[in-house]
Amino acid sequence: QVQLVESGGGAVQAGGSLRLSCTPSQRTPSTNIMGWFRQAPGKEREFTASISMNVGVVDYVDSVTGRFTISRDNTNNGIYLQMDNLKPEDTAVYYCAAGQSFRALREGRAAYWGQGTQVTVGQ
Numbered sequence: 725q726v727q728l729v730e731s732g733g734g735a736v737q738a739g740g741s742l743r744l745s746c747t748p749s750q751r752t753p754s755t756n757i758m759g760w761f762r763q764a765p766g767k768e769r770e771f772t773a774s775i776s777m778n779v780g781v782v783d784y785v786d787s788v789t790g791r792f793t794i795s796r797d798n799t800n801n802g803i804y805l806q807m808d809n810l811k812p813e814d815t816a817v818y819y820c821a822a823g824q825s826f827r828a829l830r831e832g833r834a835a836y837w838g839q840g841t842q843v844t845v846g847q
Contacts, residue, residue, distance in 0.1 A: 728837065739810065761834075764813075764816040774830070777803075783830070810843075819838050
């Protein structure tokens with residue numbers, strides 16, 4: 725069973741930045757695509773960003789395009805989510821996820837999930 729270990733959440737003021745990281749315990753075909761979801765209070769979990777670990781192709785939800793950057797670390801098979809110009813509406817628990825395809829991840833059909841890390845953005 726692959727475990728996804730997340731770190732980097734916290735609290736910042738609007739306009740600030742945070743960087744999340746996620747490292748898998750092992751690399752498998754089900755970690756070919758890795759990404760992030762988020763769940764705000766009272767809302768459903770939503771896709772945020774994903775990246776192909778083999779070729780680096782990325783995918784973002786429209787609301788974070790231009791502010792968030794997902795990247796990979798080939799030394800530990802992990803990923804990062806650099807979040808800039810944060811807004812109060814970005815407040816959520818952020819979950820790392822891994823799957824076999826971009827479509828599977830977009831549709832929430834991840835093979836593995838992290839435990840979640842809280843991001844809080846003040847006014």
